[in-house]
Amino acid sequence: MGSTFSAVEKLGAAGMVVKAILGSMLGIFLLIGFIILRRWYRSRYFRRRSERTFALRSQWDDIVSGKIPLTTWRLDPLDCEIVESVLLDGIETATPDQLPGLLDCLRKSGLVDLRICEARMERGWKQRTALLALGRTRAVEAIPALAAALESTSPQTRIAAVRGLGRTARVEAAIPILDSMATGNLLAPPHTLKNALVNCCRGYPAVLLNYLEQSHGPVRELLARVVGELASADLGEELLVLASDLLPEVRASAARALGGTNTSYTLPALHSLAHDAEWFVRLRAVVALGHIENLGKIKILMQSLCDSNRYVRQRAAWALAQMEPHLEQILEDVVATKDDYALQTFISELERSGVIEKVITAFGDASGYESPQAALLEIVKAARKQVEMTGKAAAAGAP
Numbered sequence: 001m002g003s004t005f006s007a008v009e010k011l012g013a014a015g016m017v018v019k020a021i022l023g024s025m026l027g028i029f030l031l032i033g034f035i036i037l038r039r040w041y042r043s044r045y046f047r048r049r050s051e052r053t054f055a056l057r058s059q060w061d062d063i064v065s066g067k068i069p070l071t072t073w074r075l076d077p078l079d080c081e082i083v084e085s086v087l088l089d090g091i092e093t094a095t096p097d098q099l100p101g102l103l104d105c106l107r108k109s110g111l112v113d114l115r116i117c118e119a120r121m122e123r124g125w126k127q128r129t130a131l132l133a134l135g136r137t138r139a140v141e142a143i144p145a146l147a148a149a150l151e152s153t154s155p156q157t158r159i160a161a162v163r164g165l166g167r168t169a170r171v172e173a174a175i176p177i178l179d180s181m182a183t184g185n186l187l188a189p190p191h192t193l194k195n196a197l198v199n200c201c202r203g204y205p206a207v208l209l210n211y212l213e214q215s216h217g218p219v220r221e222l223l224a225r226v227v228g229e230l231a232s233a234d235l236g237e238e239l240l241v242l243a244s245d246l247l248p249e250v251r252a253s254a255a256r257a258l259g260g261t262n263t264s265y266t267l268p269a270l271h272s273l274a275h276d277a278e279w280f281v282r283l284r285a286v287v288a289l290g291h292i293e294n295l296g297k298i299k300i301l302m303q304s305l306c307d308s309n310r311y312v313r314q315r316a317a318w319a320l321a322q323m324e325p326h327l328e329q330i331l332e333d334v335v336a337t338k339d340d341y342a343l344q345t346f347i348s349e350l351e352r353s354g355v356i357e358k359v360i361t362a363f364g365d366a367s368g369y370e371s372p373q374a375a376l377l378e379i380v381k382a383a384r385k386q387v388e389m390t391g392k393a394a395a396a397g398a399p
Contacts, residue, residue, distance in 0.1 A: 056073065056079065087105060106137055107139070112139050112142065116130075116134065116141070119131050131145075131163075132160055138170065142168065143165070143170070146176070147161075150185075151180075166199040171204045173200045174196075174197055174201050178197075182219070193222060194226055198226055208223055211223060224254070225249070225253050228252075228256035229256070239257050239258055239261070242254035242257070243273060256284050256288060267294055270300065274303070282304065287319075289304075290315065290318065295326075302316075305339075306341075313341065313342065321349040330346075
């Protein structure tokens, strides 16, 4: 070995190249050895995990019921990890009858307390993992630890806490989020906050109204979007207050919420919103009109079909095209508007809805035309020309 190194030293500059080559080869062999060792270890780990998962699954009912002592799996790290994972997966898909048993197993085994301790004491990804796991437990005792993490200086930790609170699907978990939003101390992406509040307040949208009354700016807009997604007729006239709000986004959310109601004030409120100064408020109102069962909406939709905004016209045409028993009369009313944009939009929507053939059958023959849309346009134009000629003849014959 010594003679080899001395021979390399005698090569001078070429010896440096040889040393570099030998060093590279040694590094390559070490890397290959590490990869082989790691693959062997991981395959051994997953094989053992698969075996233990099968063994635990075969005794699952006894584990959950407590017939098998907790000490048989709780003190083994791998078994504990597997049981916790299966329990959390089961909680997410459990029926109301199955949920208490799974939660009881988590509590008795101390896994909930362990995760609460990790959420309070750990930092970094371990803390975030614990926060998400706590949310999946849906345990009410996990809410204080999740709420405390909302005050973290780490943005990732705050996001994990919001997601954890949302995954509990408990209305009690929404209160810490709403309190932090009201004070302006919670800095998290709006879509994360919205998803969490929707999960927590589903079935309890009235909880949001008190906070909505006291909020301003972006927070008010965000809460209004959540109310718009969850609102029902139970909110009553509170939706009318939102429909007259100064913020356009709040009015748009109120229009969306009104689409899920069918009360005496629904149609008048949507009629007002359909003539709002902001185009996206009008659009939301037209979409909501398409979801309510009231023939009085036809007149409002006819006005929206002549709107200056293309998207509003398209949604109005879509809503009108769904009213199949009244399509012939609606088409006549569209022709009477003398708005070519409205007519073209409505006929195009009839074609997309697949009912244009029925309308053509009621008005005339479609043979000899390239498409049903072209046929109906020609029929309508001919009818309009005939009406105009009749009117001119009547005017010429008048004394």
